[in-house]
Amino acid sequence: xxxxxxxxxxxxxxxxxxxxxxxxxxxxxxxPINKIHQHLCAFHFxxxxxxxQVEAHHFCSHQNEEMRQCLIYDGxxxxxxxxxxxxLISEALFLAxxxxxxxxxxxxxxxxxxxxxxxxxxxxxxxxxxxxxVSKTYGKTYHFWQVDRGDHLPLGLPQxxxxxxxxxxxxxxLATDVEKRYGVSFxxxxxxxxxxxxxxxxxxxxxxxxxxxxxLELREVDISLVA
Amino acid sequence: MSSSDQEPQPAPVAGSDGPTPPGKAMTLERKxxxxxxxxLQSKKPVSQMKQHLCSFALYGHDPCRQIEAHHxxxxxxxxxxxxxxxxxxxxxxxxxxxxxIVSEAIxEKLPAEEQKLWHSHAYAIKxxxxxxxxxxxxxxxxxxKGLAKTYGKFWCTWQVDRGDRLPLGAxxxxxxxxxxxxxxxxxxxRDEKYEVSSEALKESRKEMPEPEKIHPNADYWKLHGKGxxxxxxxxxMNSPPAxxxxxI
Numbered sequence: 001x002x003x004x005x006x007x008x009x010x011x012x013x014x015x016x017x018x019x020x021x022x023x024x025x026x027x028x029x030x031x032p033i034n035k036i037h038q039h040l041c042a043f044h045f046x047x048x049x050x051x052x053q054v055e056a057h058h059f060c061s062h063q064n065e066e067m068r069q070c071l072i073y074d075g076x077x078x079x080x081x082x083x084x085x086x087x088l089i090s091e092a093l094f095l096a097x098x099x100x101x102x103x104x105x106x107x108x109x110x111x112x113x114x115x116x117x118x119x120x121x122x123x124x125x126x127x128x129x130x131x132x133x134v135s136k137t138y139g140k141t142y143h144f145w146q147v148d149r150g151d152h153l154p155l156g157l158p159q160x161x162x163x164x165x166x167x168x169x170x171x172x173x174l175a176t177d178v179e180k181r182y183g184v185s186f187x188x189x190x191x192x193x194x195x196x197x198x199x200x201x202x203x204x205x206x207x208x209x210x211x212x213x214x215x216l217e218l219r220e221v222d223i224s225l226v227a
Numbered sequence: 228m229s230s231s232d233q234e235p236q237p238a239p240v241a242g243s244d245g246p247t248p249p250g251k252a253m254t255l256e257r258k259x260x261x262x263x264x265x266x267l268q269s270k271k272p273v274s275q276m277k278q279h280l281c282s283f284a285l286y287g288h289d290p291c292r293q294i295e296a297h298h299x300x301x302x303x304x305x306x307x308x309x310x311x312x313x314x315x316x317x318x319x320x321x322x323x324x325x326x327x328i329v330s331e332a333i334x335e336k337l338p339a340e341e342q343k344l345w346h347s348h349a350y351a352i353k354x355x356x357x358x359x360x361x362x363x364x365x366x367x368x369x370x371x372k373g374l375a376k377t378y379g380k381f382w383c384t385w386q387v388d389r390g391d392r393l394p395l396g397a398x399x400x401x402x403x404x405x406x407x408x409x410x411x412x413x414x415x416x417r418d419e420k421y422e423v424s425s426e427a428l429k430e431s432r433k434e435m436p437e438p439e440k441i442h443p444n445a446d447y448w449k450l451h452g453k454g455x456x457x458x459x460x461x462x463x464m465n466s467p468p469a470x471x472x473x474x475i
Contacts, residue, residue, distance in 0.1 A: 010306030025277035028361045032313045032320040033299050037261040039268045049465040059273050066250030069322040073272045080272040082309040087394050098236035121267050130260050154327045158398045213464035216457050221288050223454040
């Protein structure tokens with residue numbers, strides 16, 4: 001993958017540990033995880049730095065027709081690192097958010113229409129129905145593990161991530177790498193998605209950081225131990 | 228600002244009335260697309276989650292506020308795990324955050340500023356606050372022995388417990404259960420649901436090894452009486468040169 005290959009420190013899993021976990025996995029329930037039904041591949045950039053860009057593999061489940069919650073990994077193989085989360089909501093839900101919240105969310109119209117956002121291994125004709133809906137949604141993404149700068153562990157603060165909104169923003173090498181590995185062509189898919197539309201009321205002016213960069217900062221606070 | 232310790236502005240999706248999250252029920256078409264994706268796509272990273280852990284977490288900026296947290300843990304190696312955290316174990320559970328767990332050895336090598344964001348697990352495990360639902364205690368003890376000396380870092384992205392019907396604001400840093408903090412009603416409810424007794428688990432885990440000393444930088448609020456909140460700050464975006472040049 002285009003993200004820096006980082007090795008996680010630590011001894012390999014022992015046979016004993018692996019066996020124990022296989023046994024417990026067979027006994028326990030994993031309902032929330034079993035609901036994860038979709039894999040979406042897309043790109044994010046850091047909310048304060050568009051030059052830092054990451055390939056992001058979303059594993060999503062629907063809470064309902066209008067809301068999805070996704071685990072984000074830096075790849076789709078067995079050792080992939082869980083680097084963040086994303087929530088996707090319909091336009092209707094986005095419009096009901098407080099105004100101070102809206103800038104934390106990004107639009108998906110460009111990503112979908114340009115072909116950059118896709119469902120690996122699902123035939124293009126089938127995924128287009130899904131993409132028609134996604135094109136109208138807004139997303140909120142936090143990353144916790146900055147693999148692109150070579151972090152071997154999830155260090156530092158969460159990073160608010162954003163999605164591309166026009167041509168010329170995504171690095172060509174990242175795009176080409178994905179196209180090659182998945183045997184897709186963003187140009188061709190863009191043609192096929194020409195008819196798709198974004199939010200019915202247009203992309204809200206407060207979305208996508210309201211045009212500004214955003215980052216998270218830590219603040220020490222007094223705490224009370226009396227409830 | 229959408230700080231992690233600030234109540235959200237009033238809005239239809241901030242607070243009480245209605246389901247969490249709001250939204251129409253899934254259409255048949257959506258379900259069919261989902262089923263199709265299920266068959267065609269692989270979910271290898273997600274399939275690596277082999278443990279369900281249930282515990283209680285405290286808000287780092289307000290340790291008296293606590294939640295029941297369900298961790299679905301995947302092991303990266305003997306010393307590192309990554310967990311998707313939900314607010315329950317049901318199919319409709321909300322994804323409320325992510326926790327990373329590392330061994331004592333790895334934790335000790337982290338920079339001091341980083342260590343302050345992490346919490347210990349020994350108390351939560353040995354007090355019985357943390358349990359592996361459905362797993363016989365004799366097996367749990369084996370699993371948890373390996374976790375009692377670990378440290379965790381947990382970011383909560385959806386404060387369902389304060390009534391947020393959608394994930395609002397900045398992520399909140401969470402801390403682990405510590406002495407004297409457990410809310411008896413919450414523990415009782417959890418114990419009844421899973422037919423366990425925290426007291427009995429505590430008894431069974433008396434001899435479990437724990438760190439000789441919890442690292443002084445972990446569980447920051449305990450030693451320092453201060454917590455951490457997270458703010459969102461606006462600034463100019465750092466753009467790729469070609470775009471910056473073309474912007475007026």
